[in-house]
Amino acid sequence: MRRRLAAWIPTRPGEGLVTSLMFAYIFGVLCFYYIVKPLKDGLFLANYPSSDLPYPNFLTALCAGTLATLVFKLARRVSALALLTATNLVILATLFCFFQASAREARYLPYVFYVYVQIVSVLSTAQFWLLASYIYDNRQAKRLYGLLGAGAIAGAMAGSAISGLLSRSLGLGTGPRLLVCIAICAVLIVLGRMAWRYRREEAEVARLEGRDNGGSERLGELSRMVFGSRHLRLMVGLVFVTLIASQIADWQVKDALYMRFKTLAAVQRREQITQFLANLNLVTNLLGIGLQIAATNYVVRRFGITGATVLLPTAVFSASWGVLLAPGLWTAVLADGGDAVFRYSLTRAGFEQLYFPLPPALRKRLKFFIDVFIDRLGRFTAALVILGCTRWFLTSEMRLRGTAAVSILLAGAAVVLCFELRQSYAESFRQQLTRREVDLSEVNRYVTDRASVELLIGALSSAQERQILYALGLLESARGVDFSERLLPLLRHRSPHVREAAVRALAALPQPQRAAAEALLEDPAPAVRAAAVEYLCSADAGSPVESLLAHPSLDVRVAAARWAATHESPGFHPSTELVAELLALEGPDEVKAREAAALLAARLPPAESIPILRKILDDPDPVVAGAAARAAAAAGHLELQSGVIALLVQRRLRSAAREALLAYGPRVTGALGDVLADTTRDIVLRREIPWVLGRIPTERSADLLLAQLGVRDQMLKFRVVKALNRLHDERPELPPARPVIAEHILVETRAYYESLVLYRAFESGRDGSRLLARALRERLDQNLEVIFRLLGLQYPQKDIYFAYTALSKNRAERRAAAIEFLDNLLQNNLKVVILPLLEESSADRLIARAEAIFRIRVKGREESLRLILEQGDSWLKACVLHDVGDKRILALVESCRRLADDPEPLVRETARWALRQCV
Secondary structure, rough: OOOHHHHHHHOOOOHHHHHHHHHHHHHHHHHOOOOOHHHHHHHHHHHOOHHHHHHHHHHHHHHHHHHHHHHHHHHHHOOOOHHHHHHHHHHHHHHHHHHHHHOOOOHHHHHHHHHHHHHHHHHHHHHHHHHHHHHHOHHHHHHHHHHHHHHHHHHHHHHHHHHHHHOOOOOHHHHHHHHHHHHHHHHHHHHHHHHHOOOOOHHHHHHHHHHHHOOOOOHHHHHHHHHHHHHHHHHHHHHHHHHHEEEHHHHHHHHHHHHHHHHOOHHHHHHHHHHHHHHHHHHHHHHHHHHHHHHHHHHHHHHHHHHHHHHHHHHHHHHHHOOOOOOOOHHHHHHHHHHHHHHHHHHHHHHHHHHOOOOHHHHHHHHHHHHHHHHHHHHHHHHHHHHHHHHOOOOOOOOOHHHHHHHHHHHHHHHHHHHHHHHHHHHHHHHHHHHOOOOOHHHHHOOOHHHHHHHHHOOOOOOOOOHHHHHHHOOOOOOOOHHHHHHHHHHHHOOHHHHHHHHHHHHOOOHHHHHHHHHHHHOOOOHHHHHHHHHHHHHOOOOOOOHHEEEEEEEHHHHHHHHHHHHHOOOOOOOHHHHHHHHOOOOOOHHHHHHHHHHHHHOHHHHHHHHHHHHHHHOOOOHHHHHHHHHHHHHOHHHHHHHHHHHHHHHHHHHHHHHEEEHHHHHHHHHHHHHHOOOOOOOOHHHHHHHHHHHOOHHHHHHHHOOOOOOOOHHHHHHHHHHHHHHHHOOOOOOOOOOHHHHHHHHHHHHHHHHHHHHHOOOOOOOOOOOHHHHHHHHHHHHHHHHHHHHHHHOHHHHHHHHHHHHHHHHHHHHHHHHHHHHHHHHHHHHHHHHHHHHHHHHHHHHHHHHHHHHHHHHHHHHOOOOOOOOOHHHHHHHHHHHHHHOHHHHHHHHHHOOOOOOOOOHHHHHHHHHHHHH
16 A cells, blocks of 8 residues: 555655645645635626626736736845745735625725736746745656646645535635635745745755846747747647637636526625536536546547647537527536636646647747736737627627637637647657757657657658667657567668667567567677567566576677576576676676676575675676675675775775665664774775765764764864765754754864964965965865854754855855844854854954964964874875975974874875975
């Protein structure tokens, strides 16, 4: 059950809480909208005839543009959190005003509330996605936005159900519904602020940089872009005409409701209309989600993009004939309901695929053009059409028929556009395929569309090798389409690259092609033979691994062994003899053979596996030794953990060793901690341990790192603090609150003052100590970073990060704001020593403060050099030793002799050089 749930909920460790908050947020936004949506219509139609509905739509189109411009400018000047909170507070306050006004007669209220709801719904949704862009990166967005979309659907259904329940079962009017919305808004403010804590630092920095750079899209440029392409013109035209038809269908339902209930008193009419529309919204939402789950993938695969996009205009076209022939409430409901059901299920899926032939940057600009300009223009035009039909040309008895006739024309035009788009889509896709501009991150979506697959299959007949290879790479993801007639001839292509790609594409065919693959085992190209082995091993249910391991060709045997080492094959169990044979092989494939042997050894019994892997860990080839490390971890052999840890000192094996140690997980933290704490071990090895511990988020890891905060080696200390920050970022409860963190903040602050005193002794560089002065300046910067990283363990880490980023910039107003923030955040004992570092511009006054607080006295040049040689910074030691040798400072010769046997190679060699210079 948990596995099934995990498959449906694609969150990863560390994402669960924030995604739950965002799910609840979008749920609340849509719930709020679907409570007030029928209420706005009921309130308006209780006071005004349906023929007046175009007027608030005109006002919405005009006000929305002004408000969008205002919000856009504000978003460039204030943080997203401030904008989000302010918007929700304004919504909450205005809802309270509407609540107060609902108790008394106000002729303006229906107009204002109608426009308000239409604008607020768009604004709230847009701000949610703005918040989501701060929290999720592109990869997270592709994985999690579908889940958030489910939250939106659930919120829409809940809002519709709540609205109907309040009216039908409880008999509550406008006021109680507004109170529910006020409560939802208050919850949204809290959810937004909680979710904001999980924002990405780089997103905030990007916003600040974008604010400084400025720039915006011009409508003229977007228009030229759109109308310069036939495919884009057709897309925009389809959106435009379907939007007008949709608005007409929506108006027809409201007009029919008004005509049915116009004899009732205003209050009764409002409640009847509100209840009916709430129930209609609930039914269409339920049907829409059911259709999306049950039929969307099938329709897109079976009928392609045209089948998915043409259903909505076809439904509106058919239902509008019903309205024309038998005007009434239920025929109007069929037209509007068909539009609502298909728009947010099949049509959206099909329309999204129309964007795929476009480059990502162009796609984003087109969506902006449609959302901002076409949507507003379409609603304005629809209001104009409805007004013309109801006020100027048709009587009240004929207006349903008249608007239905217009809908038939528009829906018919939309159907024609859908079929035209099929051709333009194919042409755009063909051009993109020729230019090799297909977005590979969305290849799985491309190959679900029948037209796209047919274009790719057609490209296999191209005379250009690169185009064939490109099409084959895309077709590897296709399923359920038999293109063997075009693919199998490519197995005999003159190019070995094409033959290899063709073999890899065999898996996309519905029928196995064992004979064709077996014939390629004798292919002259090794890569083709290896691809054929992989296909045979993975496609044949009989698992021919053992027969391939006995093949006369050496590289076929090695390829089969490599496949068996990385895949589970039923009935295959490697033997010690097979592993020994692979280890003994010589020739061009010997490295691949030994790598396969290492991976297969992990599947042997421990008594046989451990000695073999221990030996392979010492293999001179990094590929083989790395494979042994990963195999040892996969088998869980803790007896080999010391050997894997030792590989961290080798640059070429470091990545494999890290991967293996992380695969061991918490079981290896004890051994890592022992190495980290052992001062007799190689310092280079000890410096690599924090990276691993920082990625094993357990309390034990945190404790081991905390214990090393006082280590003398500056590089090791810096890496320990970075690892603690990473643990804290992934699991905020780690490390647990300990006095040792506060103590080390003061220790590092004292170290900063000490470094400043030393820096002043060499700052001028007049005596040739420029290298040492520069190293001390870098040491000061690192000391300050360590202080802030430690503060991030005591206080909200993201806030501390933003303060540090602001202090690193040369903008006075941002520095002042950061200092003010820290002044309000830090405890007094920290404020008194840290804030002067940030505020004081005079180094002399800072040194005087260091002497007063920490009793740090100013030292002479020679004493300063001796002090640095006694500290744990290897780079500073090397700089001082170079200075000693360069200037032949005989008073420090004894210090040089002591450091001539230092375990750090840089210090040791520089000390020996200095001794030679001084003697």
